[in-house]
Amino acid sequence: MSDLADSRKSYEKGEMNRKDLSSDPIIQFERWYQDAERAGIEEPNAMTLATANRDGQPSARIVLLKGFGPKGFAFYTNYASRKGQELITNPQAALVFWWKELERQVRIEGEVVKTSEDSSISYFHSRPRGSQISAWASPQSQEIKEHYLDEKRKEVESRFESVDPIPLPHFWGGFILKPFNIEFWQGKANRYHDRYRFTLSDDKHWGVERLAP
Numbered sequence: 001m002s003d004l005a006d007s008r009k010s011y012e013k014g015e016m017n018r019k020d021l022s023s024d025p026i027i028q029f030e031r032w033y034q035d036a037e038r039a040g041i042e043e044p045n046a047m048t049l050a051t052a053n054r055d056g057q058p059s060a061r062i063v064l065l066k067g068f069g070p071k072g073f074a075f076y077t078n079y080a081s082r083k084g085q086e087l088i089t090n091p092q093a094a095l096v097f098w099w100k101e102l103e104r105q106v107r108i109e110g111e112v113v114k115t116s117e118d119s120s121i122s123y124f125h126s127r128p129r130g131s132q133i134s135a136w137a138s139p140q141s142q143e144i145k146e147h148y149l150d151e152k153r154k155e156v157e158s159r160f161e162s163v164d165p166i167p168l169p170h171f172w173g174g175f176i177l178k179p180f181n182i183e184f185w186q187g188k189a190n191r192y193h194d195r196y197r198f199t200l201s202d203d204k205h206w207g208v209e210r211l212a213p
């Protein structure tokens with residue numbers, strides 16, 4: 001087994017100064033997102049989504065960011081899945097991006113609401129037909145029998161054989177996380193990382209503070 005305790009790396013790719021930050025964290029996020037795309041990072045939109053159940057027990061998994069802007073950060077899933085149910089019961093959530101090649105992390109906290117049905121329909125229909133079928137076939141997060149998915153997929157394929165477009169499943173759609181804080185982290189040598197956290201006050205003004213690494 002490799003010795004994890006001795007595994008360490010010095011972060012030296014860049015630095016972040018207050019004067020270079022936009023006063024709007026969504027614009028700052030957009031700049032960093034474009035940097036991640038330009039750096040050729042594969043799936044820069046892959047993010048960790050943390051939710052918590054009614055008792056405060058957290059759980060986390062990767063989902064794909066499918067849009068962002070002043071209204072928040074959007075992703076799509078099965079509303080009946082573990083994350084879907086946790087978000088419906090407790091809409092507080094957090095997102096984390098790690099763009100390793102740039103030594104950058106972004107942490108976002110906020111509250112989620114479901115996206116409009118129109119947005120869910122239009123995103124659902126933008127997906128390949130195979131993904132639309134699997135959304136219907138998969139009771140995401142439920143325990144299933146060994147061959148359940150093969151059988152279910154065939155059944156759904158034949159049900160929708162002459163149906164176009166495939167309708168949006170009633171249990172599937174988007175959430176949008178409206179942030180109340182966003183932290184930008186740039187790795188630096190000797191662990192003197194730069195951290196700036198934006199916090200929303202009065203529901204519209206962003207303040208920014210520097211945090212110790």
Ligand SMILES: Cc1cc2nc3c(=O)[nH]c(=O)nc-3n(C[C@H](O)[C@H](O)[C@H](O)COP(=O)(O)O)c2cc1C
Nearest residue numbers: 046061062063064076077078081082083084140141
């Ligand atoms: C790169 C990557 C992208 C993923 N994107 C999504 C996604 O956009 N939506 C989704 O529901 N699950 C996505 N998943 C699967 C989730 O990580 C997770 O396994 C699934 O949603 C069930 O989570 P839950 O049981 O906590 O609800 C993705 C997984 C990976 C590794």
